[in-house]
Amino acid sequence: MNIPRLTALRPLLCASVLILSTAGWYADANADTGAASPATVAPGDPPGLHAVTTWAAGVQSTTGPTTGQTVRNIIHTSVGGVGLRLTLSNVEGDAPVVFDAAFVGIPAQGAALVAGSNRRLTFGGRSEVTIPPGAAVLSDPLPGRVPAGHDLAVSVHIAAMGQVATGHNMYRTQTSYLSTPGDHATDESPQAFTTPITRWFWLAAAQVDPVPQVGTLVAFGDSITDGYGSSVDANHRWPDFLAQRILAEPPPLQLGVANVGISGNELLRDGKGASALARFDRDVLDQPGVRTVILMEGGNDIGANNATAEQLIAGERELIARAHAYGVCILGATQTPMEGSGYYSAQHEAVRVEFNAWIRGSGEFDAVIDFDAVTRDPQRPTRFLPAFDGAGHLHPNDAGYQAMADAIPLSDLSCSR
Template sequence: MSARLARARRLGALLLLAGTVQATPVHASADQPEFTVTGAPADRRDVITWGASADRMSNAVADRGYRLVVHTSVAGRDLRVRLSNAFGDRPVTFDSVYAGIQKAGAELVHGSNRPLTFDGARSVTVPAGGAVLTDPLPGRIPAATDLVVSIHSPDAAGPATGHWMAMQTSYATQGDHTAEEGADQWTEVLGSWFYLDAVTVRPLAGTGAVVALGDSITDGWQSSSDLNRRWPDYLARRLHAADADVQGVANEGISGNKILADGGGQSALKRLQRDVLSQSGVRTVFFFEGVNDIKAHTGVTAQDLIAGYRQVVERVHAAGKCVVGATVGPYKGWSEWDAAGEQVRQEVNAFIRDSGEFDAVTDLDHILRSPYDPERMLPALDSGDHLHPNDKGMQAMADAVDLNSLDCDSRSRTG
């Protein structure tokens, strides 16, 4: 622990960059929409302990309650919740928001459910395209906690904002039952998260976070639901066990996501600011995307993708953070595979490995591929669809990450 405290003192300047959630507008580039976060200003010591990428959902329903189950990574005090209306076409009001600890299903640990406030008020209205950060909730939240955030909106309408593929069971109800710790009213089962896109805590000084920016493999498709076996979950467990300086892990994967084009969510270039750079305490971005651009048969070339990678790297560096690039994994056997796409994948992977433009590289292609047919995934790691790893493959990916590569001193990227 003393080594971590020594590291914290050396990183004092870095912490001025770490708390990037802002109470003022985050101005958009030509590639991204305007996104604002209102509410209590983020403390520079806050670090994201859970996150999920925002996307457009089906139309919202008024007088609806959501009981959302999420799994924390880093421990800390003064929990805050970020509620997003990024894809709404009108303001949405939240008149009751609580945070508690899951006991089983929709039932909470007795005495754990407490109200969250917004600048001292119990209710808040979030503008279309924006988000709001709650006041800090006193007390400590351990690592690997099944946190439950219960929210109610009396007037929600139009497109809701949320995350489709949670790989986690949550619950819904009509009416406001957010204060109740029992499960009786929470009878509707959900496989998505609504409105909630980040949870932060204030951990030990010097602690930072890594954001995994990716597609369905990062999102956890084909991993076991409700068991937190996505590869970023395994990575969080490794970081916690190692008592690393980076312990916060935010999973910003979206199934079907591409770097260059919208489809499964907005493109990585469009959502980079909102989903990644606006989050608190982020020290490093782990960038693992590209297969969906390649296999879509839209004529995307290796040079097109390389230009996209370079834009991400440039913007992450401009924000004072570091970026780890991950090679694109094998997918022969998937219905969209062909030799032309494979050639693009090989050229892109050569760039990721050899260009020197990333601060570090994790060769996930090498970890996942079969030694007998390197265009295919190793059968023991394959979920069966030849694109998405199974639980064992997810763990192998996390085990391949050099933990030291995530503890990047970003001060060299400023100025």
């Protein structure tokens, strides 16, 4: 499957200034709120930037909004930095999508924003951008500092779109908002955002320029990486808990964390999003500053598609080879227990055990994270430990996700490649 690489826009600093206070960032009185001419898409990466990803989502085809509505996506940063740039993606779309307004602000409560925090995004210095199907664009840098571990609200007004949107189906882990018809991207009031949604639309990544030594860590997987079953709006996925641990380190040892898990995703076959094999370059290797990827894929291949251990091993070997060819460290994570779920059978359990044995013992990964050993019940290792058992006996609960993150040695997140 051919996945187009990122098409970025040349950065052009806008004239406004952001400053921090205890409540977040705020615009000064000279902020531009006027309209501008449409932007055009131009190839090439922004020159002279030390960019890392502070937030990301694995994108897939989805439906929901319509032309004339405004989407307010709520996201949570990992590492902090300056020069915020956002990637808007139409890689799964069936027609060009046109945004004639894009803003980023600080959430207050629900869809409401902190007064004075909403800032216009530009693309090549223009406020309107058209993204062809199969492409993505990068906004201009927004002056000012984005703090670590903070929520942002990214609002886009849809001037034109096709039948299929590019987005991320979150399955009740984060609330975003859809407006009544009209351009409400500038609104700091929540009044027009009447429909809570559990998806992100068109927003694929956020990047910043941190201190020079910082890089990007990508969490790549399926629903367990996506945080299925974790508490809504709490940022209790295991990559979130890992990001908190990383942020407690001195700045040179920090990493931006990009969670590109997709619920229902498979290693070998397209379905809920492109397969891991098809999307690895786009979702991992194209992330700015990528140094390390944690790979946890295969559970859906076993439970929904009867994949064999040999097939899964061949698929993961392909991803190991691609990561190493780019000088990226790759850590293999074992598959967690399945008993009690619809995926469980004696045959599937045998495949899971064989696959996990290869992950642990092959020596082909730069390090191994044994999520199975962390979460299983020692008295019955085919099941989750009761204290960690979550949605459908297939996913951890919040405590289980935290235990997974806490079990990752931070020293394993870098290697000599």
